[in-house]
Amino acid sequence: MTAGDRVFEQVLQLLEKYNQEGRPVSAGTDLGADLAIDSVAAMDLIMEIEDRFDIDIPINLVADLRTVGDLVELVRQQLEGRSD
Numbered sequence: 001m002t003a004g005d006r007v008f009e010q011v012l013q014l015l016e017k018y019n020q021e022g023r024p025v026s027a028g029t030d031l032g033a034d035l036a037i038d039s040v041a042a043m044d045l046i047m048e049i050e051d052r053f054d055i056d057i058p059i060n061l062v063a064d065l066r067t068v069g070d071l072v073e074l075v076r077q078q079l080e081g082r083s084d
Helices: 003-018 039-053 068-081
Strands: none
Touching: 003 039, 003 068, 039 068
């Protein structure tokens, strides 16, 4: 399993509690339309992701997130860009 796959799997785990209808989730799943994640839930999710991955996600980038794939790609970019 690649690091990217691990990021995807961990994001899916965090999304489980937001997937009230138990829909199948893929990279193309729309966060708002398919999972009904509103702005408040989105901020909760972002905070959980920041904690899980020990990253900071700039708030201005959150508005551009539409799909699970967008979210995973943003996490990957933040992980690559952080200085350890």
